[in-house]
Amino acid sequence: MLERDFYLKNGIDLARALIGKVLVHETPEGILKGRIVETEAYMGAVDAAAHSYRGKPSGRVNVQYGTGGYAYIYLIYGMHCCMNVVANEKNVPEAVLIRALEPVAGVALMKKLRKTESVKALCSGPGKLCEAMRITREQYGFDLCERPLYLEEAEEKREPRIGVTARVNVDYAGEAARYPWRFVELESPYLSKRIKPGELMG
DNA sequence: CGGAAGATTTCT
DNA sequence: GAAATCTTCCGA
Numbered sequence: 001m002l003e004r005d006f007y008l009k010n011g012i013d014l015a016r017a018l019i020g021k022v023l024v025h026e027t028p029e030g031i032l033k034g035r036i037v038e039t040e041a042y043m044g045a046v047d048a049a050a051h052s053y054r055g056k057p058s059g060r061v062n063v064q065y066g067t068g069g070y071a072y073i074y075l076i077y078g079m080h081c082c083m084n085v086v087a088n089e090k091n092v093p094e095a096v097l098i099r100a101l102e103p104v105a106g107v108a109l110m111k112k113l114r115k116t117e118s119v120k121a122l123c124s125g126p127g128k129l130c131e132a133m134r135i136t137r138e139q140y141g142f143d144l145c146e147r148p149l150y151l152e153e154a155e156e157k158r159e160p161r162i163g164v165t166a167r168v169n170v171d172y173a174g175e176a177a178r179y180p181w182r183f184v185e186l187e188s189p190y191l192s193k194r195i196k197p198g199e200l201m202g
Numbered sequence: 203c204g205g206a207a208g209a210t211t212t213c214t
Numbered sequence: 215g216a217a218a219t220c221t222t223c224c225g226a
Contacts, residue, residue: 040209049209051222059222078219080210097209127210169209192210 002151007068007144011087011094014068015041015183018085018096018151020160022104025133026148030109032133034101034123035154037188040167041181042084044093049173052093063141064093071142071149073135080127083135085144085151099168099182101129102190104154125192160185163195164202 002021007014018036025032042050044064051074057065063072064086072084072095084095101123103110110122110132123129130136135149142149163186170177180201184191 042209051209074209075219075221077208077210078221082209084209099209125210131211167209172208 004069004145007087008089011041011043011096012181014087015039015096016162019162019183019185020154022152022154023101024150024152025135027134030106032109033105034129034133035104036098037102037185037190038100038192039183040097040099042095042097048176049167049170061093064095065091069144071139071144073137073140075137081130081136082126083130097126098129099126100124100190100192102188120189124190161187163200165199
């Protein structure tokens with residue numbers, strides 16, 4: 001299990017460091033695991049695309065103002081949940097959106113939860129992976145340094161080749177929509193979107 | 203207090 | 215291309 005120290009870095013560094021780590025959820029019906037292949041950093045005070053932009057500690061963003069290593073989960077479009085990992089020290093509202101996973105364990109249960117047999121479609125998007133991992137707002141504020149929801153190193157230690165692009169669906173954020181804060185494992189077939197030619201920024 | 207829009211997914 | 219569906223934010 002990754003410990004607190006791992007999360008006490010800025011959101012951009014954490015987003016990159018999370019690629020290749022494994023998200024684990026121990027549910028009553030079985031253990032679910034997915035290897036992180038796509039993330040996005042949301043940088044609070046300086047990021048017009050972030051929920052915590054120019055905000056205060058209250059409501060749903062409250063947990064972002066706490067210490068890193070906790071779960072920030074929110075409902076989007078009235079029907080899907082998205083999971084973030086809170087980054088950095090107390091009172092620095094930064095977070096990393098988990099956008100896609102490669103299924104590692106509990107695939108049969110994931111198929112049941114997602115109502116599909118397609119393994120590639122199980123976790124290839126922020127809303128999809130929450131459904132597959134049985135993550136809802138019930139897990140809001142959970143400490144990722146203890147069970148049942150936590151991160152660990154991959155057993156198979158492939159070194160991921162990481163690509164950088166602009167973030168997805170944040171056009172409303174003006175200049176911030178073009179910041180290079182999305183990280184992907186380049187060869188992964190489990191991304192939320194295929195990388196287009198010329199899209200890579202770093 | 204009302205309306206608009208959203209860090210999405212799925213079906214047509 | 216549009217619907218589904220509800221929370222949050224912003225202007226009046």
